[in-house]
Amino acid sequence: MKTERIITTAALLMGMYTFPSVAQQSLQFTIKANEVKAPVAPHMWGIFFEDINLSADGGIYAELVKNRSFEFNTPLMGWSIPKETAANGNVLVVNRHDTHPSNPRFARITVTGTRSFDMVNEGFRGMGIKAGEQYNFSVYARQQGSTPVKIRIALLDESGKEIGNAVVSPQGSEWQLYKASFTASATVAKAKLQVAFSGPGILDADMISLFPQHTWKERSNGLRADLVQLLVDLHPGFLRFPGGCIVEGKELTNRYQWKKTVGDVNDRELIINRWNTEFAHRATPDYYQSFGLGFFEYFQLAEDIGASPLPILNCGMACQYNSGEVVAVNELQPYIQDALDLVEFANGDTHTKWGALRAKMGHPEPFHLKMLGVGNEQWGPQYVERYTIFAKAIKDKYPDIKLVNSLGPSPDGDKFEFLNDTLRRLNADILDEHYYSSPGWFLSNAGRYDHYDRKGPKIFAGEYAAHTKDNGANKNSWQAALAEAAFMTGLERNTDVVVMASYAPLLAHVDGWQWAPDLIWFDNLRSYGTPNYYVQKLYANHKGSEVVSMLKGNQVITGQDSVYASAVLDKATGELVVKMVNAAATPVPVEVAVQGVKGLAASSRLITLQSNDLQALNSLDAPTHIAPTEKTIDTRRKTIKTTMAPWSFYVIRTKINP
Incomplete structure (x- = not known):
């Protein structure tokens, strides 16, 4: 995440206020429930964790003593x-x-x-x-x-x-x-x-x-239980860790090295956190990484919350916004060996060196690692050169491991186009796209993936958040969350291309943050989910298993008359799940005709996330000011009818007779 790449689109932002009123006429949509477009990946909606905003030490890692081993640059700091x-x-x-x-x-x-x-x-x-x-x-x-x-x-x-x-x-x-x-x-x-x-x-x-004593699962060296519970409630499909720019370091000496974060906690080597002085207006000189929360704990957390682990490793490049330092290609082998050894640590037999260490730490069973990220937000020919070497070495030894690859820090521009073209020619597995932008950008890009190459690499929407203004003071407003919900209809509609998505950043301490907005905020005793959190939760908790066509006339729904929508089948429950966003300031009556079924249940669940104030926020004192509510609605005769409230996100679940 970089402040330099936040895109401001004032004209698009105003679009949330200027959609035409359609209060007197219903919008007519059609769902073809027997027309399956693509499966929904089991790990579609996930979590991106980075140690920023006191997320680890001082956050989810439950240690209360700062500088417990006197290793800060100022030895008695704290x-x-x-x-x-x-x-x-x-x-x-x-x-x-x-x-x-x-x-x-x-x-x-x-x-x-x-x-x-x-x-x-x-x-x-x-x-x-x-x-x-x-x-x-x-x-x-x-x-x-x-x-x-x-x-x-x-x-x-x-x-x-x-x-x-x-x-x-x-x-x-x-x-x-x-x-x-x-x-x-x-x-x-x-x-x-x-x-x-x-x-x-x-x-x-x-x-x-x-x-x-009360940590998550009562573990010593454990995690803060209330924060983990908020993650569990998301039902995430994957956990990406440990970042983010934290992987790169400002210089290579400050990069994240996973081998220094495993084994006896007393022997883990503390380093300064790269967010320590990154933002002058939010400098945090006491921000270090003790690595009490290390790679073993990350894997364990992923297992606890039912998520597939997705570790990201340094590819021999420091942050290009800071030093731009790279390791010489002929000295890249230790970095590659770290990647190979990590797969062994996660999946290896207990008779292997790193599998034995995992067992010694209390987990003889493998962690079932299936994905691995090579670099974070790198760009340019120097990244392609290093990625190519990494990919060959990993695929030669572990051909089933899927590799996640950077497309740079922005969703367009020269850096993006170069990597997008090059990595597609190299038949990369998964391309990681990032977008931090205005709410208007998210609304206008809900159809971004409708025309992507269906035969090319898969897409990971690895970091995204709607930003209401620049300079790190962005708020987790309902306006931002609503725009993200609209954009996510396009992600869900295109699950044959987009196989993973995660909001970022995840956690922030109210007294120690460097970057905003963030999905979950906390102080030393309390925590709460933002409106953005509830958007993510509604998507992940109502993920479904197959995408089906939802149209207005012959067009996919990318914001016609302010409404954005997508639909999935949930084969496990025999339900149709419809998600709809009204981005207008006026109510919108909608009628959804469901084809390809014998009938719908007489009544259905309607879950609503809504506020009449676009700038409304949740807080520690009002943690559920904006939170989902639920009621039942009539859905007879193969038709779903409802009037969407202004600035609202609806999830409708109805039993179908196929």
Whole structure:
């Protein structure tokens, strides 16, 4: 995602307000239920995850301590020493890079008096704590002298009052893991963790950690349960990870390297997050990647939510908007080997090197990887050169793996045309198109894929979101969500070409975002789905299995008289599923004649997403201000009749007798 490629189309944007009124005459549509156009891919509607907007550390990764291993460029960032205890000792950050290169630093605390020396961690914009919930503390520690140092931990609310505490007593001169648990007595949105060392004596400490007991599936090193539940409710067909531009890095040294994110959490090498200073107006200097959420956890999450994993790997190119650095082609082999080893990690037998590591981490069964992305938003001949080498190596060893390939950062222009033409000639598997644009662009491009080559590569609508204005201040308004719903009728109508689609970005912390809009917003305690989220949910939850023809006269419906529409059959339930969007400010009566069936059920489900205010938003305090409602409507005599409300998205499910 790049701010440089947001397309503003003022004239098209105004189109949402200027469609002619058709309130007095019904629009006549026809569905040919026996005319199947294409199957709907099982993984059609999915999730794009990128560690932006505090999505991982401080977000879905449930760790509450920031800079737990003192590896930030400023080693004590996130930590403070209260003035009242500063005279009682000191802390020294020791670097042991030669012997522990992946986690070189630890804190050496010297307590000089009989009173405690305290360190306080601020968390990620505070720590969200819930009354009555158990919290699990852990620390690696060793004693340095004959007089042992004890550790007392306490959660403090915004006023400094204790709301939970525990004590650990490290023993011996060797590193050991120590744990303690306690129950919080109050709900606090921005708590802090106080770690008090009492002696006198010297203690070494590392990996100071605090997790809620209640994570997703109650896992240690787990994920935030409410955020995962929002993903589960989407019923996603795939999970693309770990990004996005995060894959590329500003320079190659800052790229995402999956092998450094697996194995023991204590041995994963922290790096600075590439979104740390990307946007000057939203700079986040404390944004790092601990990789507690690494590739194993991504695969595990995909499995948990019923999604096919789609990892994206660096292809030897850093972000072309930043450094444009590339690895020499004759030095590309380590990058290619990473790709081959990843397939082994995901699918390999437990007797293989990387399959054995997966088993050691607790998952002897394969993750059933079927797709792999080569590069993120690369463009130009240098990408084609590297992709070609990657593709040959991967296909030679794993011919069944489908490769996802970049078409650059924009849906048109010279960069796009070059890659589109070249990769089609190379018989690429799946082409990844991205579009961040105005609501008007999405409305006018609902027919984008109606005339695409049906025999060429498949399309992945890998990143898209309607932007209401520039400079990162875009809102998740109903106007944007409605335009996306209209555009998605064109994606669904063309599932013989478009086989995957995902909104982006996925998550954003209200106090730590760099990029907007985003599908799900959260603070330290709460979360909510945007109107865009509910659009995605309605498509994915009512995906169907086969696309059937829906016409106005002899034309596909791409916005005639403000209405956009598509239809699918759901063979599992024996239902016809119709999706319709009214992008006008006036009600629109519609009649849909269903051909190719003996009849329809007497009544059908009508699910509506609607607002009379295009600028309306959901929020933490009003999370379902715009959310689906449901009722039944009459659908006798092979006809569906309804009057669509202004600015509305309808999903109609009706049983059919074929």
